[in-house]
Amino acid sequence: MKKNIAIIMGGYSSEYQISLKSGNVVYKSLDKDKYNVYRVHIFKDKWVFVDPYNREFPIDRNDFSVPLNDTKITFDCVFNAIHGSPGEDGFMQAYFKLIGMPQTSCDAYQAALTFNKRDCLSVLKPYGILTAESYYLNLGDTINETEITAKVGLPCFVKANKAGSSFGITKVYKTEDLKQAIDIAFKEDDEIIIESFLDGTEVSVGVITYKGKTKVLPITEIVSENDFFDYEAKYLGKSQEITPARLTKDQEAKVTTVAKKVYEVLKMKGYSRSEFIFKDGEPHLLExxxxxxLTNESILPQQAAEAGLSMQELFDSAIEEALKNNT
Structure with a gap:
């Protein structure tokens, strides 16, 4: 009997359009002989099932079902394709845990922790994970530019602490430009992390659970045409994403080991993609x-393809793992 799979997409953050693209790729790629697949849009003002004719039917949030005519559609598993809040920060994971619904991403605590760049890096440092030098600011704090530059140097990166897709991030070269960069970051979040610039090869490492085991995918090297791997570089073709990355055997072994360690130390499940920059030959974790x-152009599917996994196999494995973990 075919399983009913809800693909949640959209979300409450600036990343909602990217999430809709990811969700629709999953929708098209899943094996329709194996699954009944449903698109579910999650927005602040509505949670709705969207049928093939783009008609919307409200979700009953008591049990995440869809009242449809005289029937009630229930789901066996949720495929999480929401980037940003509430799909990547733990809220949806906690909700599904409460109602006993299997879902494909990590658990609520891990989602909340990794979504908070400052907290995640702080947890990993005692395990020997190298990171950039950092300085923290909360909305309303006194801004001391001299203190900031003394700690992290110039150039530096000013980032919204809880945001993705490079929203709210600025590379700062001069002390007098810090205030504007901080204002930009505060538009995305009320917490900021300011980090030292790491000058070296940037790589992205996908780590997933596949057939019950931690699997590190082929590594991608990021070569941005812009000043850093910003929104344009990520989504508008302003970068080269080279898979497999042009690393030495030593570099490849080091970053593979560190990425796997991070995944397992944090007790991750499902997909993850970690960003590193090599400094003095050692990989430093960014986030x-x-x-x-999960679009055709996205890094993780590129890496899966290099590993010999089709989109269908990649997505199917996530559902199988989620169903297995819930038994």
Missing amino acids: MNTVPG
């Missing part, structure tokens, strides 16, 4: 994404 992009 981890737990609902990475």
